[in-house]
Amino acid sequence: xxxxxxxxxxxxxxxxxxxxxxxxxxxxxxxxxxxxxxxxxxxxxxxxxxxxxxxxxxxxxxxxxxxxxxxxxxxxxxxxxxxxxxxxxxxxxxxxxxxxxxxxxxxxxxxxxxxxxxxxxxxxxxxxxxxxxxxxxxxxxxxxxxxxxxxxxxxxxxxxxxxxxxxxxxxxxxxxxxxxxxxxxxxxxxxxxxxxxxxxxxxxxxxxxxxxxxxxxxxxxxxxxxxxxxxxxxxxxxxxxxxxxxxxxxxxxxxxxxxxxxxxxxxxxxxxxxxxxxxxxxxxxxxxxxxxxxxxxxxxxxxxxxxxxxxxxxxxxxxxxxxxxxxxxxxxxxxxxxxxxxxxxx
Numbered sequence: 001x002x003x004x005x006x007x008x009x010x011x012x013x014x015x016x017x018x019x020x021x022x023x024x025x026x027x028x029x030x031x032x033x034x035x036x037x038x039x040x041x042x043x044x045x046x047x048x049x050x051x052x053x054x055x056x057x058x059x060x061x062x063x064x065x066x067x068x069x070x071x072x073x074x075x076x077x078x079x080x081x082x083x084x085x086x087x088x089x090x091x092x093x094x095x096x097x098x099x100x101x102x103x104x105x106x107x108x109x110x111x112x113x114x115x116x117x118x119x120x121x122x123x124x125x126x127x128x129x130x131x132x133x134x135x136x137x138x139x140x141x142x143x144x145x146x147x148x149x150x151x152x153x154x155x156x157x158x159x160x161x162x163x164x165x166x167x168x169x170x171x172x173x174x175x176x177x178x179x180x181x182x183x184x185x186x187x188x189x190x191x192x193x194x195x196x197x198x199x200x201x202x203x204x205x206x207x208x209x210x211x212x213x214x215x216x217x218x219x220x221x222x223x224x225x226x227x228x229x230x231x232x233x234x235x236x237x238x239x240x241x242x243x244x245x246x247x248x249x250x251x252x253x254x255x256x257x258x259x260x261x262x263x264x265x266x267x268x269x270x271x272x273x274x275x276x277x278x279x280x281x282x283x284x285x286x287x288x289x290x291x292x293x294x295x296x297x298x299x300x301x302x303x304x305x306x307x308x309x310x311x312x313x314x315x316x317x318x319x320x321x322x323x324x325x326x327x328x329x330x331x332x333x334x335x336x337x338x339x340x341x342x343x344x345x346x
Contacts, residue, residue: 039141044250050324072115239263
């Protein structure tokens with residue numbers, strides 16, 4: 001109850017800001033090429049980065065030039081501007097770029113990534129440097145200063161709206177009914193949710209935003225990698241083997257469930273705050289724990305692995321490599337292409 005007044009104040013500020021942009025009191029910058037935002041109403045755990053990866057790969061298969069704009073959260077250039085990667089190579093470290101931006105650059109060869117909180121400026125830099133056909137705005141639903149031609153809103157089907165409240169009482173950045181601002185809604189982690197839960201969430205979306213294009217998507221593990229040697233391992237390497245899991249995610253339970261579904265026996269699990277960079281001390285403690293439990297490896301996510309400190313140890317660290325797959329990819333990509341390229345911009 002103590003946070004409720006602050007939630008009302010926060011909600012009023014969000015509503016007023018949104019309304020001022022709607023009536024053009026504040027102006028959104030509009031680029032001459034399509035801008036796609038991948039975002040959400042909540043504070044994380046919906047799979048924005050994997051969806052961004054999937055869309056970027058789709059455009060690459062269509063021979064369209066795409067650039068990704070990422071805030072570079074907690075990176076050295078978050079409050080500036082920097083090119084993380086160009087069409088040929090990655091230029092910055094994870095510390096300089098931020099973990100998500102570095103992972104995008106590392107896993108999407110040929111797709112430039114530009115970081116900086118002020119996406120109007122980084123977008124101009126990206127256009128001048130790379131002359132793209134389309135811009136992907138990673139985590140852009142609340143960035144009203146830049147016009148988006150397509151607004152993709154992700155909802156975690158397992159935990160869609162927390163307690164239904166906005167910050168600070170709940171985890172929503174905007175009220176639930178703001179879903180109608182979206183062009184497309186994707187329910188992520190749909191297979192991990194119960195069928196009745198997905199059906200109820202679908203009905204709620206249809207009620208709030210009738211005729212909203214609605215898709216589901218899920219993360220699928222595609223392999224393991226030893227981060228020190230770079231060696232690729234089959235998923236079967238986890239089956240029946242004891243591991244220590246650690247992650248710094250908005251939704252750590254999804255990662256841990258995936259490890260268990262692959263047959264990994266979790267001797268322990270460590271959950272750090274989202275975007276946390278594991279320290280040498282914390283890593284050392286987990287190694288000691290792994291020895292005591294006779295674990296064969298520590299296991300983490302690709303996002304977390306890019307910012308790990310180096311520590312010599314006789315127990316490997318594995319990452320689970322994943323990709324996001326939509327339930328109707330052809331229909332989704334056809335709709336996205338039509339929204340982006342069927343009408344003139346400007």
